[in-house]
Amino acid sequence: MYWKNAFIYTLREDPSEAEIISHKLMIRAGMISKVSSGIYNYLPLGLRVIRNIERIIREEMEAAGAAELLMPAVVPASLWQESGRWDLYGRELLRVKDRKDNEFCIGPTHEEVVVDIVRRSVKSYKDLPLNVYQIQSKFRDEIRPRFGLMRGREFIMKDAYSFHASDVCLEKTYQLMKQVYTNIFSRFGLDFRPVEADSGAIGGDVTHEFHVLADSGEDKIIFCPECDYAANVEKAAAQRDTHFGASLEEIAQPEHVETPNKKTIDEVSEYLGIAPHMTVKMLVYKREDDSLVGVLIRGDLTLNEVKLKNHICAEYIELPYDEELSVAGLVPGYMGPLGLDHTLPIFADYSVKNMEHAVVGGNKEGVHTRNVSPRRDLSHLEYGDFAMADAGDSCRCGGTLDSCRGIEVGQVFKLQKKYTSSMGMSFLTAEGKADTPTMGCYGIGVGRTAAAAVEQNFDSDGIVWPEEIAPYAVLLISLDPKDAEVAQLTKTLHDTWENRGIDVLVDDRKERPGVKFKDADLIGIPHQIIIGKKSLKKGQVEYKNRRKKEKQSLGIDAVAEHI
Ligand code: ATP
Ligand code: MG
Ligand code: MG
Numbered sequence: 241m242y243w244k245n246a247f248i249y250t251l252r253e254d255p256s257e258a259e260i261i262s263h264k265l266m267i268r269a270g271m272i273s274k275v276s277s278g279i280y281n282y283l284p285l286g287l288r289v290i291r292n293i294e295r296i297i298r299e300e301m302e303a304a305g306a307a308e309l310l311m312p313a314v315v316p317a318s319l320w321q322e323s324g325r326w327d328l329y330g331r332e333l334l335r336v337k338d339r340k341d342n343e344f345c346i347g348p349t350h351e352e353v354v355v356d357i358v359r360r361s362v363k364s365y366k367d368l369p370l371n372v373y374q375i376q377s378k379f380r381d382e383i384r385p386r387f388g389l390m391r392g393r394e395f396i397m398k399d400a401y402s403f404h405a406s407d408v409c410l411e412k413t414y415q416l417m418k419q420v421y422t423n424i425f426s427r428f429g430l431d432f433r434p435v436e437a438d439s440g441a442i443g444g445d446v447t448h449e450f451h452v453l454a455d456s457g458e459d460k461i462i463f464c465p466e467c468d469y470a471a472n473v474e475k476a477a478a479q480r481d482t483h484f485g486a487s488l489e490e491i492a493q494p495e496h497v498e499t500p501n502k503k504t505i506d507e508v509s510e511y512l513g514i515a516p517h518m519t520v521k522m523l524v525y526k527r528e529d530d531s532l533v534g535v536l537i538r539g540d541l542t543l544n545e546v547k548l549k550n551h552i553c554a555e556y557i558e559l560p561y562d563e564e565l566s567v568a569g570l571v572p573g574y575m576g577p578l579g580l581d582h583t584l585p586i587f588a589d590y591s592v593k594n595m596e597h598a599v600v601g602g603n604k605e606g607v608h609t610r611n612v613s614p615r616r617d618l619s620h621l622e623y624g625d626f627a628m629a630d631a632g633d634s635c636r637c638g639g640t641l642d643s644c645r646g647i648e649v650g651q652v653f654k655l656q657k658k659y660t661s662s663m664g665m666s667f668l669t670a671e672g673k674a675d676t677p678t679m680g681c682y683g684i685g686v687g688r689t690a691a692a693a694v695e696q697n698f699d700s701d702g703i704v705w706p707e708e709i710a711p712y713a714v715l716l717i718s719l720d721p722k723d724a725e726v727a728q729l730t731k732t733l734h735d736t737w738e739n740r741g742i743d744v745l746v747d748d749r750k751e752r753p754g755v756k757f758k759d760a761d762l763i764g765i766p767h768q769i770i771i772g773k774k775s776l777k778k779g780q781v782e783y784k785n786r787r788k789k790e791k792q793s794l795g796i797d798a799v800a801e802h803i
């Protein structure tokens with residue numbers, strides 16, 4: 241491929257809206273461009289990275305016996321009504337109507353569609369297990385689309401769905417998929433970690449997230465350096481809730497409650513003192529008699545129902561959100577002003593007016609509270625602070641836990657019978673009885689993985705692509721494209737490598753060498769071959785390894801074999 245045909249336009253300056261390195265560099269390298277908030281073009285150079293990621297995913301999925309299909313982006317509401325998610329999913333779901341007023345959504349995930357496909361054909365245990373996947377564009381109307389491909393609204397996902405006659409069989413495929421994900425992210429050349437995750441909306445099920453480790457990651461991971469324990473903070477917090485167990489009620493000492501029992505949701509939200517320019521989702525825990533237990537608030541929450549022991553989580557509501565005061569911390573339910581009648585932690589990533597205590601750790605004997613005044617600095621309190629203090633019961637070896645930041649690039653999930661049962665799918669067992677299949681689902685964010693790769697692979701000059709997903713393997717920089725010998729060698733090398741299946745990009749633009757070198761480092765192709773007439777007179781070309789930055793002279797006979 242020649243640069244003039246490759247549609248690559250680089251930028252010298254960082255785009256003003258870009259906050260993190262991958263967003264800046266992918267825009268500057270001409271890999272993506274913004275169309276609208278959270279909606280991007282994949283330009284030729286960026287698309288090549290996406291295609292490489294997809295190729296590796298396909299190879300590993302097919303090797304594990306999964307079959308590729310493609311489902312529609314536009315999904316009729318009727319399927320989502322069957323599963324019950326039409327009413328539960330919230331505002332991340334983009335709903336549209338056709339000319340006849342029929343309702344549809346732009347699929348944010350495809351459990352409903354895949355169950356509908358499979359239930360039409362699969363009737364017997366003999367058809368199970370099966371695993372199908374697609375690579376497709378999803379749409380989620382994220383509250384805060386940001387960081388380029390990292391948190392888009394339209395984004396490419398690989399989503400796989402498996403169906404089984406038994407939980408034992410599901411467990412086997414679940415473990416296989418975890419292994420497949422480990423293979424995939426290893427082949428990408430990324431530093432990653434599988435972590436236990438909180439099943440949130442679905443409740444009680446097993447799930448793991450795969451995180452690429454990076455300081456810019458939106459998620460916090462708690463891990464043990466001594467053993468293999470690793471969990472995201474939500475999971476660590478959930479483990480802590482479970483651990484609190486019976487002591488929850490014990491901790492709710494009446495003397496801690498300064499105000500009368502029940503508060504209405506309106507009163508609680510009014511209490512939170514909220515500015516109008518943002519929204520935050522809020523989970524409201526209620527008992528069966530409708531009394532309020534507590535609220536769970538997080539800026540990016542997408543869950544609509546959480547089961548917490550015998551408490552019923554009723555609903556979430558959206559509230560305006562004062563971003564300026566944003567902190568993450570745990571506010572115990574017994575804090576006076578909220579007047580909750582029983583203790584339940586409030587996870588906050590906002591600040592609360594007049595907050596009196598924040599829990600920073602706790603165990604069966606009680607909680608450690610710190611006196612805080614919200615108008616003072618709460619930024620030292622992170623959501624993970626308390627989780628870390630408590631997860632030490634979950635860690636197998638009792639080691640001292642540590643934390644780091646991660647980017648969630650994939651997730652595997654035991655869905656069990658949630659969708660097959662709500663959508664009435666059944667099969668005949670070997671004994672001739674009707675049963676409901678059990679399901680797993682397995683997602684990978686394709687675009688987010690490309691961005692995460694940049695977060696781990698860059699230097700002051702630009703991107704340093706890992707070999708397996710680099711847009712091209714070799715960049716041939718011709719410094720004197722008009723010189724006949726230079727042009728001849730450039731063409732010979734280009735053709736030789738193309739014939740061998742090595743992707744090569746030729747920069748034979750009429751530009752100064754400095755411009756070409758800068759662009760070369762910015763777009764991050766792993767191997768650079770520089771051909772100039774001066775060195776060619778001596779029978780030499782120059783080789784530069786983008787990662788090591790080392791330059792080396794090569795004889796022209798050796799260069800073709802060097803790559
Ligand atoms: P997050 O917690 O970051 O919002 P999620 O848990 O909602 O992600 P999943 O439903 O698990 O996402 O989707 C599978 C994968 O799709 C994620 O692991 C992630 O890699 C990717 N993904 C999810 N949301 C986005 C997004 N808005 N932009 C880009 N990729 C995304
Ligand atoms: Mg999400
Ligand atoms: Mg997540």
Ligand code: MG
Binds near residue numbers: 648650
């Ligand atoms: Mg997820």
